[in-house]
Every structure is written in structure tokens, then in C-alpha cells.
Amino acid sequence: MENKQSWYRMIPKMDFILKQDEMQEAILLYGKQPVMEAVNVRLQAIRSEIPKMTEQSQLEEKLALLETEILEQLEKKSERNLKRVINGTGTILHTNLGRAPLSEEMLQRVFHVMSGYSNLEYNLDAGKRGERYSHFEKLLCKITGAEAAMAVNNNAGAVLLMLSAVASGKEMIVSRGEQVEIGGKFRIPDIIDQSGGIRVEVGTTNKTRISDYEEHINERTGVLLKVHTSNFKLIGFTESVEREELTELGHRYDIPVVEDLGSGILMDLSKFGLKKEPTVMESVMAGVDLVSFSGDKLLGGPQAGIIVGKKKWVDRCKKHPLTRALRIDKFTAAMLEEILSVYEDLDYAREHIPVLSMLTESVNVQHQKALRLVKLCDSLTDEYEISVVSCESQAGGGSLPGEQIASAGVRIWKEAMHAGEIEKRLRGQPVPLIVRIEREGILLDMRTIFEKEIPEAAEILKTVLG
Numbered sequence: 168m169e170n171k172q173s174w175y176r177m178i179p180k181m182d183f184i185l186k187q188d189e190m191q192e193a194i195l196l197y198g199k200q201p202v203m204e205a206v207n208v209r210l211q212a213i214r215s216e217i218p219k220m221t222e223q224s225q226l227e228e229k230l231a232l233l234e235t236e237i238l239e240q241l242e243k244k245s246e247r248n249l250k251r252v253i254n255g256t257g258t259i260l261h262t263n264l265g266r267a268p269l270s271e272e273m274l275q276r277v278f279h280v281m282s283g284y285s286n287l288e289y290n291l292d293a294g295k296r297g298e299r300y301s302h303f304e305k306l307l308c309k310i311t312g313a314e315a316a317m318a319v320n321n322n323a324g325a326v327l328l329m330l331s332a333v334a335s336g337k338e339m340i341v342s343r344g345e346q347v348e349i350g351g352k353f354r355i356p357d358i359i360d361q362s363g364g365i366r367v368e369v370g371t372t373n374k375t376r377i378s379d380y381e382e383h384i385n386e387r388t389g390v391l392l393k394v395h396t397s398n399f400k401l402i403g404f405t406e407s408v409e410r411e412e413l414t415e416l417g418h419r420y421d422i423p424v425v426e427d428l429g430s431g432i433l434m435d436l437s438k439f440g441l442k443k444e445p446t447v448m449e450s451v452m453a454g455v456d457l458v459s460f461s462g463d464k465l466l467g468g469p470q471a472g473i474i475v476g477k478k479k480w481v482d483r484c485k486k487h488p489l490t491r492a493l494r495i496d497k498f499t500a501a502m503l504e505e506i507l508s509v510y511e512d513l514d515y516a517r518e519h520i521p522v523l524s525m526l527t528e529s530v531n532v533q534h535q536k537a538l539r540l541v542k543l544c545d546s547l548t549d550e551y552e553i554s555v556v557s558c559e560s561q562a563g564g565g566s567l568p569g570e571q572i573a574s575a576g577v578r579i580w581k582e583a584m585h586a587g588e589i590e591k592r593l594r595g596q597p598v599p600l601i602v603r604i605e606r607e608g609i610l611l612d613m614r615t616i617f618e619k620e621i622p623e624a625a626e627i628l629k630t631v632l633g
């Protein structure tokens with residue numbers, strides 16, 4: 168016992184530790200209080216271990232590692248819960264994984280707006296209060312051909328706002344084939360009820376004709392609603408009403424036509440071999456009074472619910488009290504302006520908006536990426552069968568339903584492999600790697616893995632499988 172007293176005296180004092188260069192650097196990085204806490208935790212741990220130690224060298228070893236352990240602890244504590252992951256699922260607009268990844272260049276450009284004050288609601292020419300939509304409204308009108316535009320927090324909010332502002336208390340006519348649930352509890356009938364509308368369902372699940380709408384129009388009718396059935400595909404004996412027909416009907420009876428377009432795409436992707444999705448321009452051209460769509464689906468921007476249409480109806484939305492409750496922040500306003508200005512040149516947009524480049528990149532590019540990843544995992548090939556395989560990606564987020572996009576991936580397999588266990592460990596890494604399990608093996612679809620993430624993905628695979 169006598170000599171252990173001197174062991175305790177070998178433990179350095181807080182002040183001494185804090186004076187070390189590494190600790191001074193840590194204080195600059197994390198603040199003094201967290202560093203002191205981490206030092207205390209480590210010192211307590213060492214003190215509590217002394218009674219169990221038999222040799223003084225054991226204590227010396229512990230003390231030699233003291234600073235490293237303090238730094239490790241600080242680093243671990245500063246790790247955030249919400250973090251970047253590598254998406255190997257091949258689902259481009261994965262709602263669980265944050266939907267549209269944003270372009271780094273564009274984020275750089277809005278950085279200065281975020282870190283300082285801005286003219287978010289200040290008209291610099293007039294020197295008085297301005298509108299937060301003013302920064303992107305003209306761009307949206309120019310691109311879509313609409314008279315006016317605005318945005319709220321998300322598209323679910325936009326639909327609720329449009330219906331509330333246009334026809335609360337009145338009858339809202341909607342096709343039975345478009346009474347859809349989008350996911351996350353967003354159901355069209357519930358939204359109609361929420362907006363104070365009286366639901367009038369017309370037609371049948373598979374067939375709705377223009378006469379079905381017309382028969383139900385009366386003096387209580389407030390709106391004709393059209394919904395893009397984003398996340399499912401009706402095939403076989405089906406019929407729905409074209410936008411042009413519906414707007415003609417609405418305008419004949421002086422009833423506004425509102426459309427929830429869901430994904431809302433600003434360019435025709437069919438020239439890249441993808442299925443034709445209705446564009447926002449087509450909807451505006453057809454005469455729809457108000458159209459809404461998401462900012463973070465095929466548009467490839469920040470979470471938002473964008474509304475474009477006739478000035479009379481957009482103004483009604485802008486003045487509605489729900490608008491204040493659903494309003495966008497300065498980040499969304501700045502990011503929308505950034506992304507929409509990129510859309511002025513469609514080729515440039517396709518190259519610079521991550522969602523669009525992922526959607527339209529060729530299988531060949533995916534194949535090259537897969538080869539590169541396989542090569543970097545060379546050290547694992549003794550134990551595992553690692554091969555480049557064909558696979559299919561999807562747009563996700565309710566966009567392009569049923570559309571399979573040919574892609575290439577890396578498959579990792581061995582006899583009696585516990586794929587589920589490995590999948591779990593990959594997702595437990597500091598930068599989690601999210602993969603698919605297919606036929607007892609692990610599959611990484613290269614379409615959603617960025618070029619710059621390939622070496623990182625290889626390191627993660629080697630850590631877990633090596």
C-alpha cells in the first residue's frame with residue numbers, strides 16, 4: 168500500500184496537462200470546459216484502476232496514452248448524430264437518407280448569405296420591407312411560364328395551403344383514382360378535410376371521365392383538384408382526364424383548377440431514356456391555375472413546396488395565414504434562387520445538379536465506378552468474391568414510379584456469409600455505408616455513390632470485412 172501512494176502522485180495535475188501543446192490546440196477546437204471534462208474523466212478512470220494494478224509499469228503505460236485518449240474522447244463526443252452517409256442503395260431520392268443531395272458549388276455560393284445578415288425581406292432599391300419570394304419568383308416565372316410564384320416549407324404544406332386559400336368551406340372535386348397516400352401520413356382525402364373543404368369524389372379507382380367532374384359541379388364547388396399519383400402506377404383498363412380538358416371545364420364554370428404535381432420536374436428527361444414525367448411548364452401551359460411541387464425531389468434542390476400559377480390565386484395564397492406558419496427560411500430562399508438560376512441552361516443543370524446527373528449518367532459510367540471500387544478492394548479478394556454486376560437503380564421519393572434505371576454495382580459475397588450482420592456493421596461506421604442485401608450478398612449500386620466517395624467506401628469495406 169505504502170508505495171501506491173507514490174503511484175497516485177505520478178498522475179499529472181489538470182493545470183499541467185492543459186499546458187501541453189495538443190491540449191492547447193484542443194481548447195481552441197472544442198472550448199476549455201469540454202477539454203477539462205474529458206481530462207477529468209480520463210484521470211478518474213486511471214485513479215480507479217490503480218488498486219487493481221500490480222506493476223508500476225502498467226500505470227506508466229496508461230499515463231503514456233493519457234493525451235491520446237483524451238483527444239479520442241473529445242473527438243467521439245463532437246461526432247454529430249445527423250451525419251453524412253454513403254448511399255449504396257441506388258435510390259436517388261431516398262426520403263430516409265435526406266432526398267436530394269445539394270451541389271457543393273451552390274452551397275458555397277449561399278454560405279455568405281447564411282453566415283451574415285441578408286436582404287431576405289428587405290427591398291434594397293426602395294429601402295423598405297420586401298418579400299422573401301422576390302429572390303426567386305421572377306426566375307420561376309421565366310422558367311415555367313407562370314404569372315406568379317411562391318414557396319412554403321414542403322409540398323404537403325403547399326397542397327394544404329392552396330386548397331385552404333382557394334376553396335375552404337367549398338366542395339372540392341377529385342377523382343377516386345387520385346385519392347392517394349404519398350407516404351409519411353400524407354393522404355389527399357385527409358388534406359382536403361384539413362383544408363376545410365367538402366370532399367366530392369368522382370369516377371372510379373381505374374376510370375374517371377370529364378363528365379364525372381361536370382356532373383358534380385354546382386354553386387358550392389370551389390375547386391377541381393388534380394393529383395399526380397406519384398408513387399404508384401395504374402396499369403390495364405384505365406382512364407383519367409387530361410389537364411387541358413379539366414382546365415377547359417373549370418374555366419367554363421369559373422372554377423379554379425389546382426394540381427399537386429408531386430415531383431415537379433423542370434426539364435423533359437425522356438431524351439435521356441427515362442419515362443416522360445409531366446413537367447411544370449406543361450401544367451402551366453395547360454392553364455392550371457395553381458400547381459405545386461417539391462423542391463427536393465426531381466428539382467434537386469432544398470426541401471420546399473413550390474407554388475406557381477395565376478397571379479390572382481398565388482396572391483391569395485401569399486395572403487393566407489397558413490403561409491406564415493409554413494414559411495421558408497433564408498437558406499431555402501437562397502438555395503432556390505441558386506438552383507433555379509442553374510435551370511436557365513438545361514445542359515448545365517444536368518451536369519451541375521446532383522440529382523439530375525445521377526439520374527442521367529450512363530450505365531457505362533457506373534460500370535467504370537464499379538471497376539474502380541473493386542480494384543481498391545483488392546486485399547479482400549482472398550476471402551470474398553467481389554464482382555461487378557448489373558443492377559437497377561430507381562428515382563425514389565415517389566418520382567418516376569415503376570421506372571427501373573439500368574445501373575452497375577459491386578457485389579460482395581462468400582460462402583456462409585452473414586450479410587445482415589455485415590450490412591449492420593457497415594451502417595455503424597463513423598461514415599455509415601448503406602447497402603442492399605441481395606441473394607445472401609452485399610450489393611452497392613454505384614449510381615448513388617459519388618466519384619469522390621469511392622476511396623472512402625473502399626476503406627469502410629476493408630475496415631468491416633478485412
Ligand SMILES: *Cc1c(COP(=O)(O)O)cnc(C)c1O
Pocket residue numbers: 321322323324326349353394395396397398427428429430460461462471472564565
Ligand atoms: C412527394 C409528394 C407530396 C409531398 O411532398 P413533400 O415535399 O414531401 O411534402 C405531395 N404530393 C405528391 C403527389 C407527392 O409526390
